[in-house]
Amino acid sequence: AQSVTQLGSHVSVSEGALVLLRCNYSSSVPPYLFWYVQYPNQGLQLLLKYTTGATLVKGINGFEAEFKKSETSFHLTKPSAHMSDAAEYFCAVSDRRSGAGSYQLTFGKGTKLSVIP
Amino acid sequence: NAGVTQTPKFQVLKTGQSMTLQCAQDMNHNSMYWYRQDPGMGLRLIYYSASEGTTDKGEVPNGYNVSRLNKREFSLRLESAAPSQTSVYFCASSEQDRANNEQFFGPGTRLTVL
Numbered sequence: 001a002q003s004v005t006q007l008g009s010h011v012s013v014s015e016g017a018l019v020l021l022r023c024n025y026s027s028s029v030p031p032y033l034f035w036y037v038q039y040p041n042q043g044l045q046l047l048l049k050y051t052t053g054a055t056l057v058k059g060i061n062g063f064e065a066e067f068k069k070s071e072t073s074f075h076l077t078k079p080s081a082h083m084s085d086a087a088e089y090f091c092a093v094s095d096r097r098s099g100a101g102s103y104q105l106t107f108g109k110g111t112k113l114s115v116i117p
Numbered sequence: 118n119a120g121v122t123q124t125p126k127f128q129v130l131k132t133g134q135s136m137t138l139q140c141a142q143d144m145n146h147n148s149m150y151w152y153r154q155d156p157g158m159g160l161r162l163i164y165y166s167a168s169e170g171t172t173d174k175g176e177v178p179n180g181y182n183v184s185r186l187n188k189r190e191f192s193l194r195l196e197s198a199a200p201s202q203t204s205v206y207f208c209a210s211s212e213q214d215r216a217n218n219e220q221f222f223g224p225g226t227r228l229t230v231l
Contacts, residue, residue, distance in 0.1 A: 043222035
């Protein structure tokens with residue numbers, strides 16, 4: 001079974017500072033990787049995903065992530081934090097379930113980002 | 118185009134009561150999913166339906182049942198609610214049950230079991 005580890009359940013940054021949210025995964029096959037964002041009292045929204053091809057993936061709202069196979073990492077970054085970025089962020093890996101070949105998203109436990117004015 | 122809708126938004130139950138959470142999507146997606154979200158646990162898959170007419174257990178299916186009513190609708194039933202089922206429940210859908218497919222999430226149902 002695959003797994004996802006997000007380092008840091010809470011991260012605080014100042015407005016305008018670099019945002020770095022860490023995600024490491026374990027996988028026995030080439031993974032598909034996702035970052036989702038959840039604003040307070042809302043559902044999850046896709047920020048970006050890595051499937052194949054370019055390892056640097058750009059997403060919405062100025063976020064990007066780089067797939068590093070050698071480090072089994074998929075860290076999320078944004079050069080300059082805005083107040084509106086305050087939310088919870090989830091890294092997820094797509095995993096083949098046992099049996100019939102269907103797929104399942106396995107989520108990390110989430111990182112809550114606070115942005116300090 | 119409403120995406121994924123869920124009803125109700127909030128619900129309070131007493132231990133032993135039953136209820137059904139409703140989910141519908143208008144994106145003509147084949148696959149639908151039910152997750153629960155608990156603090157510090159991320160999201161965990163309860164049940165999924167890879168296509169109309171099929172349902173399968175996820176990571177935490179105990180205490181739940183599902184029905185894929187048609188292509189649009191996927192309901193989650195708690196037959197005898199327990200305090201351990203206090204959680205936020207999310208329904209999601211995707212075009213196909215494939216590894217690289219994005220899942221689209223509803224706004225969630227906040228359930229409290231007393």
